[in-house]
Amino acid sequence: MKRLEYRGYDSAGVATITGGALQRRRAEGKLVNLETRLKAEPLNGSIGIAHTRWATHGAPTEGNAHPHFTDGVAVVHNGIIENFAELKEELAAAGAEFQTDTDTEVIAHLLARHRQEGMGRGEAMHAMLKRVKGAYALAILFEDDPSSIMAARNGPPLAIGHGDGEMFLASDAIALAPFTNEVTYLIDGDWAVIGKGGADIFDFDGYPVERPRHTSMATAYLANKGKHRHFMEKEIYEQPEAIAYVLANYISLIENPADPIPSFDFASIPSLAISACGTAYLAGLIGKYWFEHYARLPVEIDVASEFRYREIPLSPQSAALFISQSGETADTLASLRYCKKLGLKIGAIVNAAESSIAREADAVFPILAGPEIGVASTKAFTCQLAVLAALAISAARTRGTVTENEVQALVRSLAEMPRIMGQVLNSIQPQIELLARELSKYRDALYLGRGTSFPLAMEGALKLKEISYIHAEGYAAGELKHGPIALIDKDMPVIVIAPFDRFFNKTVSNMEEVAARGGRVILVTDEKGATASKLDTMHTIVLPAVDEIIAPMIFSLPIQLLAYHTAVFMGTDVDQPRNLAKSVTVE
Ligand code: F6R
Numbered sequence: 001m002k003r004l005e006y007r008g009y010d011s012a013g014v015a016t017i018t019g020g021a022l023q024r025r026r027a028e029g030k031l032v033n034l035e036t037r038l039k040a041e042p043l044n045g046s047i048g049i050a051h052t053r054w055a056t057h058g059a060p061t062e063g064n065a066h067p068h069f070t071d072g073v074a075v076v077h078n079g080i081i082e083n084f085a086e087l088k089e090e091l092a093a094a095g096a097e098f099q100t101d102t103d104t105e106v107i108a109h110l111l112a113r114h115r116q117e118g119m120g121r122g123e124a125m126h127a128m129l130k131r132v133k134g135a136y137a138l139a140i141l142f143e144d145d146p147s148s149i150m151a152a153r154n155g156p157p158l159a160i161g162h163g164d165g166e167m168f169l170a171s172d173a174i175a176l177a178p179f180t181n182e183v184t185y186l187i188d189g190d191w192a193v194i195g196k197g198g199a200d201i202f203d204f205d206g207y208p209v210e211r212p213r214h215t216s217m218a219t220a221y222l223a224n225k226g227k228h229r230h231f232m233e234k235e236i237y238e239q240p241e242a243i244a245y246v247l248a249n250y251i252s253l254i255e256n257p258a259d260p261i262p263s264f265d266f267a268s269i270p271s272l273a274i275s276a277c278g279t280a281y282l283a284g285l286i287g288k289y290w291f292e293h294y295a296r297l298p299v300e301i302d303v304a305s306e307f308r309y310r311e312i313p314l315s316p317q318s319a320a321l322f323i324s325q326s327g328e329t330a331d332t333l334a335s336l337r338y339c340k341k342l343g344l345k346i347g348a349i350v351n352a353a354e355s356s357i358a359r360e361a362d363a364v365f366p367i368l369a370g371p372e373i374g375v376a377s378t379k380a381f382t383c384q385l386a387v388l389a390a391l392a393i394s395a396a397r398t399r400g401t402v403t404e405n406e407v408q409a410l411v412r413s414l415a416e417m418p419r420i421m422g423q424v425l426n427s428i429q430p431q432i433e434l435l436a437r438e439l440s441k442y443r444d445a446l447y448l449g450r451g452t453s454f455p456l457a458m459e460g461a462l463k464l465k466e467i468s469y470i471h472a473e474g475y476a477a478g479e480l481k482h483g484p485i486a487l488i489d490k491d492m493p494v495i496v497i498a499p500f501d502r503f504f505n506k507t508v509s510n511m512e513e514v515a516a517r518g519g520r521v522i523l524v525t526d527e528k529g530a531t532a533s534k535l536d537t538m539h540t541i542v543l544p545a546v547d548e549i550i551a552p553m554i555f556s557l558p559i560q561l562l563a564y565h566t567a568v569f570m571g572t573d574v575d576q577p578r579n580l581a582k583s584v585t586v587e
Contacts (some may be wrong), residue, residue: 001050003175003222005031006373006582007078008054009227011065014038014072016045017146022074025064030576047146049139052063054581057084068100070108072115072143073474078156078171079135080586086119087131107132111140117419125150125191126206129313132258135330135586152191156585157328157356160184160192160199162213166515167194171585172328173216173354181216187357216354223371230574232374232467236560237425242379243386243553244418246368250390254411264347264363266395269319271298273344275335276308276323277584279377280384284323285455286552287388293409294402295395297344304331305587308338314341323388323559324348325372325380326583328357334587336360349387351380365391374575375582376467381459382421384554389414397409412506419552428541432558435522435539436565439493440575445470446484446494447559448477450503452552456559457497463563467577468570477510488519493538496521497559499551500528509531524558 001012009580012034013026027033027044031052032556051066057080058064066076084103096109110131114124121142135155142150151158151169161168161176161183169175173183186192189204189210203209228234236585274284277323281303288299290399300312304322308331314320320339324332327350336357340346348361369383377536393410396402400577402410405543439445445464458474465472474498475484488494494514498507504525509522512535520538523529533540542556567574 001034001175002170002532003177005052005576006375007171007585008052008581009576010053010055010060011062012050012067013067013076014043014050015046015067015069015141016043017141018043018465020143020146022072022089022141022143022265024067024069024074026062026067027064028060028062028189045124047073047141048150049076049141049149052575055308056080056586057103064100064586065390066103066104067141068105068573070096070105071112073111074141074143075108075111076103076139077107078137078585079154081106081132081136082134083132084134103134105538107138109142111142115142115258121145121150122193122202123238125152126202129191129204137171137585140262146250148193148195150191150193151186153186154188155330158186159216160186160194162198162368166196167199169194170365170429173218177216177218181218182213183209183216186211190471199382214354218354223373228462229568230374232376232563232564234572235372235374235379235494236557236564239379239382239557240418240421240425241419242369242383246383246386247414247417248391249366249368251414254390254407264319264345265398266295266297266319266391267398269297269317269345271300271316271318273307273314273318273320274299274301274323275304275320275557276332277304277329279381279449279459280323280329280332281324282455282459282462283381283384284321284392285320285458286385286452287323289452290389290392290549291395295399296401297395297399304329304335306376308334311370314344315337319345319347321347321349321391322352322357322404323367324355324357324365325351325377325384327352327357328585329357329497330585330587333357334359347411349384351383373582375577375580376463376563378556382556383493385553385556386414386417410549413549416546417550420546420550420554421557424543424554426559428543429561431539431541432561432566435541436562436563437569439522439562440468440472440569442491442493443471444487446491446492447471447474448470448480448494448507449497450477450507451476451501453497453499453507453555456552456555457495459556460495460497460559460563463560464566466580467563467567467572467574469572469578470566470570477507480510481513481562485513485517487518488514490518490520493520493522494564496523497555498523498525498529499543499548500526500532500545501548502553504529504532508535511535519548524555
């Protein structure tokens with residue numbers, strides 16, 4: 001369960017069958033609370049199901065924590081049952097008594113009703129799956145069968161682990177790694193009966209099916225914080241090494257045009273679609289600037305939750321890129337499937353190599369950031385950027401939109417990154433801490449930038465709000481005067497991201513507009529920008545002057561550290577901020 005806590009930490013629970021009866025322990029909040037509970041009231045058994053929750057329907061209380069029990073049936077569920085309201089009404093009218101505010105409980109009641117109607121366990125399972133609509137990964141125990149667990153998948157992932165005289169089931173092979181590396185992934189519509197000797201898998205129509213066994217590469221090794229206070233801090237400081245590893249794997253892709261990317265020919269596509277969520281989307285937005293600028297390749301991009309429903313007229317000759325750290329984000333996966341149906345070539349930029357998004361793509365571009373535990377994405381973001389930069393340069397080369405000399409210069413700039421990142425991380429912490437102490441006194445903040453610094457401004461704001469709970473927004477610097485400038489006063493610090501690039505003078509003008517209205521400016525710039533700007537700022541962070549292509553990665557560092565130290569001053573739970581989860585497998 002510890003290995004799956006990244007999926008949610010609102011509450012947790014475990015159920016076993018012991019002495020012929022279902023038993024459970026549940027606790028509100030983090031897994032540690034359940035651990036304490038189990039120490040005080042241990043639970044025995046050789047079969048069980050457990051769950052860490054990220055609440056969708058019903059408050060994160062112990063009462064709403066999974067497993068849900070009804071008349072000899074226990075259920076844990078990831079996902080959302082979309083027709084739960086109508087099922088609940090129907091079941092309640094027939095006498096069912098609901099004990100929770102969750103959508104999941106209808107599953108337990110449906111199964112219990114089918115059993116009362118005389119159906120066997122498999123029959124009841126099949127009948128229940130025909131009634132529920134929505135997304136689910138399910139694990140179910142029937143009290144009258146202490147030898148098997150039922151499972152079903154439609155959307156969120158489920159992996160069956162094959163042991164020696166014992167079997168496992170989990171949302172992620174990472175959770176199975178200490179026990180087995182032999183896994184079978186269920187596909188959408190599958191359900192299974194898992195006993196200690198093996199698993200019988202059925203399709204949605206109830207016919208037995210075979211699914212391949214894989215040897216998972218997930219390791220039993222559990223990441224630790226080393227000398228750092230939080231995983232987020234550790235992951236920020238790991239970036240020079242992580243980026244060096246990414247570059248070692250991707251520079252050959254640029255330099256070796258004779259090695260075309262399998263199934264992904266940038267030379268022949270008329271346009272590119274990119275879709276992702278949150279921080280990964282902001283990486284994609286920076287990628288759009290690069291693909292358009294260097295490779296002259298038009299890019300259509302949207303957050304996956306909009307992309308999947310927008311009915312964008314996309315050409316089947318185009319290709320689509322999906323960016324995801326976890327590789328399991330439900331909206332991103334749905335956008336991928338939408339593009340696949342339209343006939344586009346699918347590329348996936350993913351960190352989790354065995355994820356659903358990786359498995360369903362035609363070409364996989366691994367992010368290679370290593371495990372990212374902190375809920376706020378840091379090293380995965382800069383590694384996504386490094387992969388996108390390499391792909392954009394490779395695309396520019398194959399499309400003939402840059403000269404050989406320009407390619408070599410871009411590659412040299414990329415290769416500089418690990419060293420410059422190390423230098424920045426070694427020098428800026430003391431001043432960022434001072435600034436963070438100041439920033440933690442405010443309720444709101446604005447981030448501004450132009451060009452690739454605009455998505456970075458949005459990323460800065462996202463990072464600050466998600467871990468410090470300070471309200472922050474990122475704007476294109478030129479948009480300020482079209483509305484947000486009304487917010488400017490002494491209580492609204494404005495963080496301006498302005499490397500000395502072709503936009504610098506324009507951004508400085510926007511900064512002047514802020515200062516003229518009593519706003520306090522925190523300027524993040526480079527040595528050239530610091531010399532050129534005459535503005536009296538609240539604080540100026542000065543980074544080394546770098547080439548335009550690597551500026552987003554280098555300027556990410558102070559942005560991440562500022563959010564991190566502000567959150568530390570605020571005393572929030574940096575690695576597991578409230579209401580969030582590391583992997584979002586619901587819409
Ligand atoms: C923010 C953050 C999220 C994720 C988003 C997508 O720090 O981490 O915004 O970027 O939930 O997740 P993945 O990349 O797993 O698809």
